[in-house]
Amino acid sequence: MRSDPNVPQRRDIGGSLAGATLTTARNDMDYSPVALMPDVKVIKVGGQSMLDRGRSAIFPLLDELVPLKDKYQLLLCCGGGTRARHIYSVASELEMPTGVLAALGGYVPRQNARMLQMLLAKHGGVFMLHDDFEKLPLYFKLGCIPIMTGMPPFGYWEKPGAGGRIPANRTDAGVFLSAEVLGVKRALFIKDEDGLFTDDPKKNPSATHIERIGARELLKRDLPDLIIERVVLEYLTRARYCTELQIVNGLKRGLVTRALEGEDVGTIIYKD
Amino acid sequence: MSRGRLLQGDGRTHIDSPLMRESLVDRKVIASTDSEREFEVLPDVMLVSIGGQSIFDRGKDAILPVAEELADARGKYKIIVGVGGGTRVRHTISIALDLGLPTGGVAQLVGAMEEANAVLLNALLAKKRSMVMQREHFWELPLYLENGMLPIVISTPPYHFWEPPAEEGSPLPTHGSDFGLFILAEVLGMKKLLFVKDVDGLYDRDPKKHDDAKLIKRISLSALFANLPEDLPIDRQLLDAWRNARHVERIQIVNGLVKGELTRALAGEDVGTIIDRGETHA
Numbered sequence: 243m244r245s246d247p248n249v250p251q252r253r254d255i256g257g258s259l260a261g262a263t264l265t266t267a268r269n270d271m272d273y274s275p276v277a278l279m280p281d282v283k284v285i286k287v288g289g290q291s292m293l294d295r296g297r298s299a300i301f302p303l304l305d306e307l308v309p310l311k312d313k314y315q316l317l318l319c320c321g322g323g324t325r326a327r328h329i330y331s332v333a334s335e336l337e338m339p340t341g342v343l344a345a346l347g348g349y350v351p352r353q354n355a356r357m358l359q360m361l362l363a364k365h366g367g368v369f370m371l372h373d374d375f376e377k378l379p380l381y382f383k384l385g386c387i388p389i390m391t392g393m394p395p396f397g398y399w400e401k402p403g404a405g406g407r408i409p410a411n412r413t414d415a416g417v418f419l420s421a422e423v424l425g426v427k428r429a430l431f432i433k434d435e436d437g438l439f440t441d442d443p444k445k446n447p448s449a450t451h452i453e454r455i456g457a458r459e460l461l462k463r464d465l466p467d468l469i470i471e472r473v474v475l476e477y478l479t480r481a482r483y484c485t486e487l488q489i490v491n492g493l494k495r496g497l498v499t500r501a502l503e504g505e506d507v508g509t510i511i512y513k514d
Numbered sequence: 515m516s517r518g519r520l521l522q523g524d525g526r527t528h529i530d531s532p533l534m535r536e537s538l539v540d541r542k543v544i545a546s547t548d549s550e551r552e553f554e555v556l557p558d559v560m561l562v563s564i565g566g567q568s569i570f571d572r573g574k575d576a577i578l579p580v581a582e583e584l585a586d587a588r589g590k591y592k593i594i595v596g597v598g599g600g601t602r603v604r605h606t607i608s609i610a611l612d613l614g615l616p617t618g619g620v621a622q623l624v625g626a627m628e629e630a631n632a633v634l635l636n637a638l639l640a641k642k643r644s645m646v647m648q649r650e651h652f653w654e655l656p657l658y659l660e661n662g663m664l665p666i667v668i669s670t671p672p673y674h675f676w677e678p679p680a681e682e683g684s685p686l687p688t689h690g691s692d693f694g695l696f697i698l699a700e701v702l703g704m705k706k707l708l709f710v711k712d713v714d715g716l717y718d719r720d721p722k723k724h725d726d727a728k729l730i731k732r733i734s735l736s737a738l739f740a741n742l743p744e745d746l747p748i749d750r751q752l753l754d755a756w757r758n759a760r761h762v763e764r765i766q767i768v769n770g771l772v773k774g775e776l777t778r779a780l781a782g783e784d785v786g787t788i789i790d791r792g793e794t795h796a
Contacts, residue, residue, distance in 0.1 A: 251572060252568075252571045253572070254571065259605075259608045271685070275616060276615065290526060295525050295526050298525070324526070324527070324529045324531075327531055332531070339552055339701045339760075341701030399694060400697075402760065405544060406546075406547045406548045408544050411678075415678075422679060423619060423675045423676065423677075434525075442537060444524075467537050468537075472539055479682075480678075480681060482616065482679060
């Protein structure tokens with residue numbers, strides 16, 4: 243609009259971005275990032291791997307976590323599991339869009355978070371929604387264990403993927419993104435396996451354990467199946483804060499404690 | 515179909531379904547949920563986006579004529595309106611980045627400036643049956659549309675603190691208002707999106723900087739990707755998402771500063787620039 247006098251003019255506020263296209267990646271800016279809450283332990287409790295096992299898996303895990311809450315700031319995020327699989331299956335048969343599946347899948351981890359909250363209530367367990375995220379400092383100050391869904395809040399706004407309807411951003415992605423925005427270096431994923439294997443150990447007994455691997459390296463291997471959502475590996479390659487994911491076996495007593503103490507148990511996937 | 519039985523035996527309780535026990539990361543499993551068609555939730559609705567910088571920041575003389583055209587179109591068509599935030603979004607980001615806030619923190623902030631423009635437009639159009647639709651009222655959209663209301667939605671997608679990291683090194687959130695409106699249109703099965711901007715459409719070069727920039731009247735998405743102009747009037751993230759989309763067939767960019775263009779575009783006329791998805795979902 244070559245300053246046509248008949249056209250109403252834009253009123254810019256000014257600043258380095260005035261008039262700029264905003265959503266194009268830029269790294270020419272002066273930017274010194276701050277970490278918001280780097281000491282929080284962001285922990286995912288697996289849906290199919292832990293919660294669907296019920297009492298036999300969950301009670302020992304909570305017994306292990308409760309004494310740690312005075313030492314660490316624990317943020318528990320729940321996975322979905324078989325009920326999420328069931329609704330994805332029904333909805334994809336009805337040819338529903340990905341965003342609808344993401345919204346439907348969101349209900350299950352919220353239920354799971356509410357279950358953990360009930361069990362942890364007497365130890366300060368509080369259920370929180372995405373909108374309560376800014377209250378985390380309060381919960382920790384009061385000695386609480388905040389519990390939320392692992393799902394990110396994308397819902398109907400989840401973008402469709404290529405070649406399938408299952409939303410790409412599910413509870414692993416939400417947990418990683420929570421850690422990233424809080425400025426936490428390592429996110430912990432509690433599953434029912436010792437970590438990452440060369441193949442699904444539940445289906446292939448000769449699969450071997452991987453102790454440490456870079457996200458790029460893992461993506462390059464192009465494995466048909468993974469223990470963590472693929473999109474998380476892509477995010478990890480671009481992460482600014484959360485540069486390590488640790489996957490531990492929550493069915494083996496003591497591993498979660500050792501992981502929280504900083505020990506490299508299970509599998510570490512790092513930004514390479 | 516026996517789907518629904520509870521199954522035990524491996525320590526977990528499963529519900530019988532084709533996805534039972536499966537890893538949802540497995541490519542074969544993901545592919546099993548694909549099909550040729552996709553259900554259309556609200557197909558006969560058009561989404562109209564009113565630019566923040568391009569219209570709202572120009573004030574009364576730009577906003578009122580556009581508002582008037584929207585008011586006239588209400589009742590004739592089922593329309594959902596989205597608005598951009600404009601220069602206040604840019605200012606927010608500029609301050610937030612100077613403070614060193616993380617990408618997700620920046621993303622959490624920006625939606626408020628758009629919501630302010632939505633409220634402003636709603637105040638102008640309230641007597642013409644507009645209303646600001648909060649996200650929690652998502653499934654009330656059919657109610658509003660069937661009753662001839664003009665819902666104004668918040669454009670920024672609710673990625674908030676969970677905004678994914680951008681390309682290496684860039685702290686800017688990439689899921690902006692154009693993308694948010696596009697995904698809303700797509701998930702509801704809409705076919706057409708209209709972007710009301712302050713240029714006649716898409717140019718081969720930025721028309722604000724180059725006097726010899728040429729208007730592209732019609733282009734397919736693949737042709738656009740083959741030769742992307744350096745400065746796009748719509749978000750790159752939208753174009754990326756469109757490649758995997760199934761419903762949105764056409765995006766039209768019109769000049770809101772030219773009286774009647776929006777009305778003609780709503781009536782199906784080929785004004786401004788038309789981007790066609792072209793080949794269907796593979």
